Amino acid sequence: MQREMIEARKPPVLSVGFIGWCREKLFATPTNSLVTVAILYGLFSLIPSFIQWAFVDATWAGASSSECSSEGACWAFISSRLDQFIYGFYPQELSWRVDLFFIQLAAVLAWLMIPVLPGKKYSLAYGLIVMPVTSWIILAGGLLGLEPVDTHDWGGLMVTLVLAMYGMLASLPIGVLLALGRRSEMPVVKTFCTVYIELWRGVPLITVLFMASVMLPLFVPEEIVFDKLVRAMIGIVMFQSAYMAEVVRGGLQAIPKGQQEASDSLGMGYWQSMCLVVLPQAIRLVIPGIVNTFIALFKDTSLVLVIGLFDLLSIVQAGLNDPAWLGTSTEGYLFVGFVFWIFCFGMSRYSQSLENNRQEH
Template sequence: MIEAREAPDQRRGISGWLRANLFNGPLNSVVSVVVIGLLAWILWPFLKWAVVDANFLGSTRADCTGSGACWVFISARFESIIYGFYPAAERWRVDIVFALMAVLVAWLAIPRLPKKRLVGLFTLIGFPIIAWFLLLGGHFGLPEVPTRAWGGLMLTLTVATVGIVGSLPLGVILALGRRSKMPFVKSVCVIFIEFWRGVPLITVLFMASVMLPLFVPGNVEFDKLLRALIGIMFFWSAYMAEVVRGGLQAIGKGQNEAGQALGLGYWQRMGLIILPQALKLVIPGIVNTFIALFKDTSLVLIIGLFDLLAIIRAGLTDSNWLGFSTEGYVFAALVFWIFCFSMSRYSQYIERRLNTSYRR
């Protein structure tokens, strides 16, 4: 006979999670208490500086009267941090682009919403066109706003979005070309990938900004932002190609042979059988590349484009706000962390949803 055992713990919520994960035994409880104490000892000075003794309301330096952080610097320059040098009268166009982008991302992220394919196609094709016409202007009665007036979070999201949307399909094509049996196609893809992976991104941006105009006719105006976007897209597509190639090599040749047995052509086999499995396997690598791309958008400062971090650094040179660099950099780090952490968590959700492995 089996001896009587205690009834299972039916508690749910925070108390149930704490009991199951942190305090499910004497040793685990002691370790949890020690770690929580160390974290409190380390984090409390930062929380005291950032929250307890901080100043949040005001508009000038004189409103920073506490011994903690002066977040008045962020609130006073919040519009320039978001819009850069975009004209105040036209910032409603940026708001529309932000709102449309948020709606599309939410639509694609929420599983129960219908028409995912149509929304995804519109996000990849229609949204960039609409955003370009709205932000740049010069058509449909909208005043033109040159790209040199773009900046702040708006410019960071523009560079990151174009880089992400452009590097993934180009990287897939390069990965397929590198595995091609045609010598010319394979050689071109290998040279392209190894060239762009062998140079720093700073060099790419500098060449795109300074050297590239020397190779085009003098009467051709090549926008600086467009040059930077092309350079970033080419640079990260090379890294994306190697990530995708790793996924392609993980798929057994039996999958390709099965497609051939069904009479499918090369592109049908790739589009219906091989690529869906390969891309699913390398979701962590793809998202890791996206996160690195998003963080490297701050490098556009070297070619005179003022992204989020550059706008904050420019605000610190104002004589009225000298000495508040810590608040500015902490705020920039928080914004970057929010976007990168969101991408990471969503990729984990996609991995769980697409997980088709058989578990014992």
């Protein structure tokens, strides 16, 4: 009689491990195999030549495109103008102030985004209220003995980040107010907010920027002169706050009515129940949507090029017109694309990780 358990037989060597994985994931059917082979062929013919062009044959430093090798990428265009791409025309001896702005922004973001750090409430308050003020003082100067720097001299990555930061900080609260207004029981408030939201969501940002740049000066008395950068900011905020409002409204709709009724029965007023009960839940629910709107806003800052501001894209574009750097457009666009991609991809990964965290709980 057999008393011992018969040892389980090993699966056939062709169905486990790397070979099994390949058979299942790459060569499951004839069509699948064909697709795999075609893609592999494509990758092997493209990637080595790209690496050859971008790294092996590339020229990393130089003063004009004539110093670059004709086979490889001309990264000298980026390296020789990196300062301009980051600081624009900001006076060189004052560029530490821009660095300070970058550091403050990075510090506040890290404080907000890294879950283990304490005091989220303070970081939020600092980011929403204090940071806009200190950033403007640091960059524009004119106060605390800082030498004033005109916004005409701002440019490059710094303008992109300034526009994105103020755009995000202003569009979030305005969007929340609009979302509350659209769900309000007062017909006038509701109509006003609905019309505002649908109007801005129905037109392209470029026309809003044109409007902000051409029509805004007509709307105010001639004595008031708006800075070009501020006009662009107003346009971006008007536009993105409408999108933000729709995202927040989605969150508000997902909160059961019982929450509002419970806080009413506790004797809370409208603003108390909204700020203490409904909004914290609603906003936590739509953080991914808010981050997506932030990503769209970040990418949209590049549109200020059409009204003549020098953000990262337009300063590189202007650099490409320099006769000394003819034929380096691919390198320039790859650089700008990479910088934008890092920021946007980082944001989208962060929102995905938040979403995954929430699903685990």
